[in-house]
Amino acid sequence: MAGAAVPPAPAAPQPRQGPGGRRRLRDDGVRSATSVEQSKVEDIVQEVFDAFKNNHHDVQFILHREKHFHYLKRGLRQLTEAYECLDASRPWLCYWILHSLELLDEPIPQAVASDVCEFLSRCQSPQGGFGGGPGQHPHLAPTYAAVNALCIIGTEQAFEIIDRKKLLEYLQSLKQPDGSFIMHIGGEVDVRSAYCAASVASLTNILTPMLFAGTAEWIVRCQNWEGGIGGVPGMEAHGGYTFCGMAALVILKKEHLLNLQSLLRWVTSRQMRFEGGFQGRCNKLVDGCYSFWQAGLLPLIHRALHAQGDTALSMSSWMFDRSALQEYILLCCQCPAGGLLDKPGKSRDFYHTCYCLSGLSIAQHFGSGDLHHELVLGGSDNRLPTHPVYNISPQKVIRAVLHFLQQPLPGQEPSDAAE
Ligand code: FPP
Ligand code: ZN
Secondary structure, eight states: OOOOBOOOOSOOOOOOBOGGGOBOOOOTTOOBHHHHHHHHHHHHHHHHHHHHHHHOSSOOOOOOHHHHHHHHHHHHHOOOGGGGGGGGGHHHHHHHHHHHHHHTTOOOOHHHHHHHHHHHHHHBOTTSSBBSSTTOOBOHHHHHHHHHHHHHHOSHHHHHHOOHHHHHHHHHHHBOTTSOBBSSTTOOBOHHHHHHHHHHHHHTTOOOTTTTTTHHHHHHHTBOTTSSBOSSTTSOOOHHHHHHHHHHHHHTTOGGGSOHHHHHHHHHTTBOTTTOSBBSSTTOOBOTTHHHHTTTHHHHHHHHHHHTTOGGGSSOGGGSOHHHHHHIIIIISBOTTSOBOSSTTSOOBHHHHHHHHHHHHHHHEESOGGGOEEOOTTOGGGOOOOOTTTOSOHHHHHHHHHHHHTSOOTTOOHHHHHO
């Protein structure tokens, strides 16, 4: 939200032009804390763009695959003390690193895969679901991360770790009468839980109509006047929650219940006109991770509008500026030493590495089926594939779904039927 007004400043300098004539912020002479912060970010981004233009006469956009690979490989074996605060998010670290590696098309050595499986099995709770570390209480967020990590590994050993019967019981224990889910026993309700529950249930074939009765209708109540989705009904729209709400509805095949036009207007307005990356909410700063949370919404909205017979969709690139997003990620979010980050001046981390690379993939492969348009800035060496609903590789989604489809729904095993 806009910050409080600060005393009038000397006449604002004329807005300069960015790449491709992109316009900088015009504050119309009224400075606020928000506009000052925004101008500072634009200054740094302008410096990066200028340095790039001056150094590359024949413009090249390079994804530093090798550097990112080495950063990620080290993280799998050893983490610095900066990660101590993520001690309750260890399955997330596994997922962010493994997904980044699969995006880069780097194979996971068998021994590493097996160690990760063993570690995640120790995070699984006797109650069902996964905790943030061995012996921790189960929670839907690490449950989502652990199931995604195991599906990326995609071996029998990985699939067999998931106790589907207990997982279903755990999800049932979190379900609320109004259709929503709490994140953990005694915890808060928000739209992330609906996505985490729908994602793990659909991948492992434990999704039942009863488990998700009323969930779609509850998510739709979280879409607010802005057009995006807030954490709970009545809250400010935010990209993280909006992705979760939309992706959950896609899994539940209920996305048509949303006002898709106002959602589209909201998310496209979150792409920053100068930086090219996305902000998470109105009047906030660009951040590389929203390259996935926000841009990831666009193929989902595109598909939903197409299913409704929207004929304006044959040209898919009108939805957002895919080149501008790729420029932001490749120029402003790559750490020269490997790994990716929020914005220039910030430190790299595995979360931003995962979501910047995932967003890059989304910007490259927009649309689906006959309406799929590939646009890979810097050439095919930069190409990365992801699934816009689960955010793991499309082949790994198919593999997991086919694997678990062979297993009956817990409680409906042939021996139960015979009793
Ligand atoms: C605001 O952070 C962030 C939120 C309100 C929630 C973000 C939610 C997600 C990223 C989705 C998580 C998804 C799963 C699957 C668990 P901020 O105020 O620091 O950032 P901002 O200034 O960019 O809004
Ligand atoms: Zn971020």
